[in-house]
Amino acid sequence: MTVPVLQASGLARSFNGHYAVTAADVALHAGRVTGLVGPNGAGKTTLLLMLAGLLEPDRGTITFDGAAVEHARLRAATGWMPDTFGTWESLTPREILVAFGRLYRLSARDGDGRARELLAQVHLEAFTDAPASGLSRGQKQRLGLARALMNRPRILLLDEPASGMDPRSRIELRMLLRTLADAGTAVLVSSHILSELDEMSDDIVLMQAGATQIPPPAQRVSWRIRRVGEPADRAVTVELPDDAAAAQYLAQLIAAGHLIAEFTRVGTGLEQVYLGLDADRT
Numbered sequence: 001m002t003v004p005v006l007q008a009s010g011l012a013r014s015f016n017g018h019y020a021v022t023a024a025d026v027a028l029h030a031g032r033v034t035g036l037v038g039p040n041g042a043g044k045t046t047l048l049l050m051l052a053g054l055l056e057p058d059r060g061t062i063t064f065d066g067a068a069v070e071h072a073r074l075r076a077a078t079g080w081m082p083d084t085f086g087t088w089e090s091l092t093p094r095e096i097l098v099a100f101g102r103l104y105r106l107s108a109r110d111g112d113g114r115a116r117e118l119l120a121q122v123h124l125e126a127f128t129d130a131p132a133s134g135l136s137r138g139q140k141q142r143l144g145l146a147r148a149l150m151n152r153p154r155i156l157l158l159d160e161p162a163s164g165m166d167p168r169s170r171i172e173l174r175m176l177l178r179t180l181a182d183a184g185t186a187v188l189v190s191s192h193i194l195s196e197l198d199e200m201s202d203d204i205v206l207m208q209a210g211a212t213q214i215p216p217p218a219q220r221v222s223w224r225i226r227r228v229g230e231p232a233d234r235a236v237t238v239e240l241p242d243d244a245a246a247a248q249y250l251a252q253l254i255a256a257g258h259l260i261a262e263f264t265r266v267g268t269g270l271e272q273v274y275l276g277l278d279a280d281r282t
């Protein structure tokens with residue numbers, strides 16, 4: 001594989017003598033979406049803040065394009081979307097984005113153009129010039145996403161971006177992240193919604209008690225099968241290694257004359273890995 005755009009090794013960070021992150025290793029590649037998952041308090045936000053150049057690590061190194069990097073340069077190349085985006089309520093979404101554009105040294109004209117383009121992309125055009133205080137939580141999240149994209153970042157870090165978003169916005173977020181990755185952005189996204197993360201990520205990083213780990217390759221996945229006329233409690237569950245095996249299994253059932261009413265993926269590999277990770281929690 002190519003040199004990671006962003007590589008963190010052995011990162012650690014404490015607050016008041018208590019370690020939030022003890023040993024974090026992450027490699028983000030251009031064109032790939034990496035999912036970050038772990039229990040509450042595992043250290044995900046702390047890790048993301050260090051990767052964004054917004055929090056100084058106590059230990060460890062971060063390289064950008066294979067070389068050591070200063071915080072200012074890292075911040076310039078990074079888009080950061082926090083889990084809740086506090087807006088300046090009296091400003092409009094356009095004014096907020098233009099103000100952030102200024103921080104990235106965009107001229108007022110370029111900032112305005114970029115702001116309008118992004119507000120259209122996150123479907124907030126109708127709110128362009130209305131006070132941000134009128135935005136719903138999900139709409140504020142979408143504004144936060146637009147803000148993170150103002151500087152056309154090569155690295156995009158998102159902390160639970162979908163929280164508060166309605167189903168359509170979630171689907172659009174997933175598609176937007178894929179489009180950005182296809183255009184060469186390296187994306188790291190944290191989420192507690194495993195099915196969503198499983199669908200949108202090329203790579204997964206697990207985090208527990210301040211340390212990262214890479215999960216083992218794809219686990220077996222369960223499928224729930226019910227024949228026409230059978231009650232729900234008569235459905236059977238089978239384990240199959242992947243989608244291709246599931247399609248083959250379904251074809252065999254149909255060829256054997258079974259009328260299938262339901263054929264559903266019930267457990268993703270990520271869910272199984274996560275439950276294993278979480279097994280010893282109190």
Ligand SMILES: Nc1ncnc2c1ncn2[C@@H]1O[C@H](COP(=O)(O)OP(=O)(O)OP(=O)(O)O)[C@@H](O)[C@H]1O
Pocket residue numbers: 015016019020038039040041042043044045046047
């Ligand atoms: N600024 C801070 N000051 C003191 N403690 C902090 C600070 N930030 C984080 N912590 C502590 O560090 C630990 C990790 O927090 P962090 O927010 O990074 O976890 P997380 O994995 O993002 O959690 P969640 O899934 O609940 O968002 C927690 O015990 C938290 O209380």
